[in-house]
Amino acid sequence: MPVQFFDITRQNKEVRAEIDKTISEVVTSGRFILGGKVEAFEKQLAAYCGAKHSVGVASGTDAIHLALLACGIKPGDEVITSPFTFMATAETIVYCGAKPVFVDIDPQTFNLDVSKIEEKLSGKTKAILPVHLYGLSCEMDKIMALAKKHNLKVIEDCAQAMGAKYQDKYVGNWGDAGGFSFFPTTNLGCFGDGGAITTNSQATAEEIKVLRNHGSRKTYHYDIIGYNSRLDALQAAILSVKLPKIEEYLDKRTQNASIYFTLLKDSSEISLPYTPAQARHTYNQFTIRLKKRNELFGFLKEKNIGSMVYYPLALHLQKALEPLGYKKGDFPATEAAQAEVLSLPIYPELTPQEIEEVASTIKEFFKK
Numbered sequence: 001m002p003v004q005f006f007d008i009t010r011q012n013k014e015v016r017a018e019i020d021k022t023i024s025e026v027v028t029s030g031r032f033i034l035g036g037k038v039e040a041f042e043k044q045l046a047a048y049c050g051a052k053h054s055v056g057v058a059s060g061t062d063a064i065h066l067a068l069l070a071c072g073i074k075p076g077d078e079v080i081t082s083p084f085t086f087m088a089t090a091e092t093i094v095y096c097g098a099k100p101v102f103v104d105i106d107p108q109t110f111n112l113d114v115s116k117i118e119e120k121l122s123g124k125t126k127a128i129l130p131v132h133l134y135g136l137s138c139e140m141d142k143i144m145a146l147a148k149k150h151n152l153k154v155i156e157d158c159a160q161a162m163g164a165k166y167q168d169k170y171v172g173n174w175g176d177a178g179g180f181s182f183f184p185t186t187n188l189g190c191f192g193d194g195g196a197i198t199t200n201s202q203a204t205a206e207e208i209k210v211l212r213n214h215g216s217r218k219t220y221h222y223d224i225i226g227y228n229s230r231l232d233a234l235q236a237a238i239l240s241v242k243l244p245k246i247e248e249y250l251d252k253r254t255q256n257a258s259i260y261f262t263l264l265k266d267s268s269e270i271s272l273p274y275t276p277a278q279a280r281h282t283y284n285q286f287t288i289r290l291k292k293r294n295e296l297f298g299f300l301k302e303k304n305i306g307s308m309v310y311y312p313l314a315l316h317l318q319k320a321l322e323p324l325g326y327k328k329g330d331f332p333a334t335e336a337a338q339a340e341v342l343s344l345p346i347y348p349e350l351t352p353q354e355i356e357e358v359a360s361t362i363k364e365f366f367k368k
């Protein structure tokens with residue numbers, strides 16, 4: 001039986017009637033840029049995360065970029081982050097004229113190894129940008145303590161981790177700001193690109209509202225150079241239908257993960273995802289690691305089972321970031337992970353039979 005890595009059409013089918021209705025309302029209203037639908041979704045998102053404010057923007061990339069700017073990141077500053085993440089994390093630091101300073105990951109969680117942050121701080125360090133990779137929160141208590149000690153801002157990359165928690169507090173609500181993505185494969189996906197920032201600072205929220213709208217506080221009056229980065233009213237309307245179902249979606253991801261755990265627990269050749277006691281993993285990805293990663297990827301493909309490698313080349317080894325001066329060997333835990341990780345299908349609407357098919361095909365591979 002073929003198993004697709006991801007299929008958004010199943011989720012969309014379940015909410016189709018509500019989505020058609022809300023899209024129709026937007027079309028009838030003629031209000032496509034900002035307005036009531038965007039404001040309503042921003043309130044909903046802030047309430048869900050427990051943050052005081054939320055601002056919708058055009059993508060997760062823009063969410064991180066504008067959050068960095070609003071937190072005062074300037075040319076010449078250094079920002080600590082992970083090399084084992086999507087390009088947008090580091091790219092946005094570069095957009096600000098600042099320098100990404102990488103810290104290796106914890107091989108169990110794939111998130112920043114907090115014990116290695118302090119040795120990378122310099123007089124230029126202004127912020128930490130932790131990434132809640134695969135939907136698992138970083139150790140935010142330790143990161144916040146370090147930030148307080150060294151007077152650093154914290155901008156969380158929550159793109160993959162809507163709904164993740166650390167010590168019962170949602171991601172996006174720990175640092176000075178959190179950037180979310182609504183790319184269709186995320187825990188809360190829209191019908192294209194979309195993003196949002198959460199923050200507990202009114203000043204930060206207001207600054208981001210100015211930045212997303214060409215630097216304008218008053219129509220056709222520009223105080224600063226800004227951007228065109230607004231969350232579309234249509235996307236906000238769709239997200240407002242889906243957000244009340246997020247816990248249901250996350251429960252399904254967790255149930256799917258527990259089926260994998262049961263079926264794969266005795267496969268000694270692979271390591272299954274690890275969740276620290278204080279964290280809630282949202283399983284945006286179910287990422288295993290194994291020595292024969294490329295061989296298993298090929299075998300699954302032959303059997304029509306989708307799997308993905310997030311990420312095959314860490315950021316410190318990317319051509320675009322060569323000017324940072326990193327080289328192979330700089331981050332051993334990251335480099336081991338890039339050779340061994342494999343993400344299996346985990347999306348909420350996957351059936352138990354499909355998960356069994358994936359697991360039995362993996363076992364077949366090891367029996368060969």
Ligand SMILES: Cc1ncc(COP(=O)(O)O)c(C=O)c1O
Nearest residue numbers: 059060061086088159181182183
């Ligand atoms: C960790 C991480 N950060 C940032 C982003 C950027 O989000 P977007 O694609 O919405 O710009 C992504 C998107 O996949 C991501 O995975």
